[in-house]
Amino acid sequence: MLPLDHIPFYSPDPEALAEGFARLGFTLSPPSRYTAPDHPDAAWRGRCVFTRDGWFDLLFGDQPRTPGAPMSVLFRTPDLAATRRELAALNPEESFHLERGWADDDSLPHERFAYSGLRSRIAPLVLAVIQHAWPCVDLLPAWQEHANGAQAVTALIFGGEAPGPAAATAARFLDHQALEYWPQATFDDAFPGAKVRRAIRVRVADLAVTAAALTAAGARFAEMESGSLAVPPQFGVEAGFLFSA
Structure with a gap:
């Protein structure tokens, strides 16, 4: 894989x-x-x-x-x-x-x-x-040392979109967990105001460190029920980020 x-x-x-x-x-x-x-x-x-x-x-x-x-x-x-x-x-x-x-x-x-x-x-x-x-x-x-504690880029999240017809074949060779598909409403709740419904899941070492870094930068973010931090597109980056421990 x-x-x-x-x-x-x-x-x-x-x-x-x-x-x-x-x-x-x-x-x-x-x-x-x-x-x-x-x-x-x-x-x-x-x-x-x-x-x-x-x-x-x-x-x-x-x-x-x-x-x-x-x-x-x-x-x-x-x-x-x-x-x-x-x-x-x-x-x-x-x-x-x-x-x-x-x-x-x-x-x-x-x-x-x-x-x-x-x-x-x-x-x-x-x-x-x-x-x-x-x-x-x-x-x-x-x-590789980041103020937000980023450790790994783990997935690209699509909101309100579906896999293509070749997805099943590709899943035999490519890590299918690296592509996530969320319902449009779920995505919009997590990442309001997105021009394109795309977000990136990033694994971090400590969510408290991530929250402190985002707060210090004046970034908008919200804590989800899972404890992950959802960061909507901002600062010219047209992608959301989902920081997860």
Whole structure:
């Protein structure tokens, strides 16, 4: 079963998006720069948020459908070629290769990626599989320490939407618990005012620490019956967060 690796966000201003994540208590990486070995003129910039298990990629995008919202879910594989063969029924795209460095510091090794989108409709967003080292070779441990206590990115939550026709097939290979489907009314109660009904479940070490960090930042949040903290979209981040212990 392939685990959730990361969730990308696109924005015409990734620095402003990164500031929103920072206000929610996340630690940001330095500015990133992605290049594609097979496309020498291509480059992308952004920021990253790393937890101990899973991460967010905050990338530049000229005209994303919803700036600042989750755009995909990628699942990590140790062998992309083998996974593409296993997932043939999900119509994987050709592999694409990327390399990441830090724009202001070339002293760390570069992280290399190979990924393949899945054409079959599995979820409301396009899913993909990706191969790279974990923990990333270009990652400093201090970047995984967060004021909100974030430990792991565990799921993307959809409100009022349904799985796609290929979901059952994908569940044989991809961690199906990484995709949650909530009734629209339940989602709206937890995350009022969302432009798109998407939220991210994040496991934290101590909910009291999370609540203190959110309060200090002036963030809106509510405690659910389960004890989890529901944070509606704010600060330019067009996703809710569900912090759970």
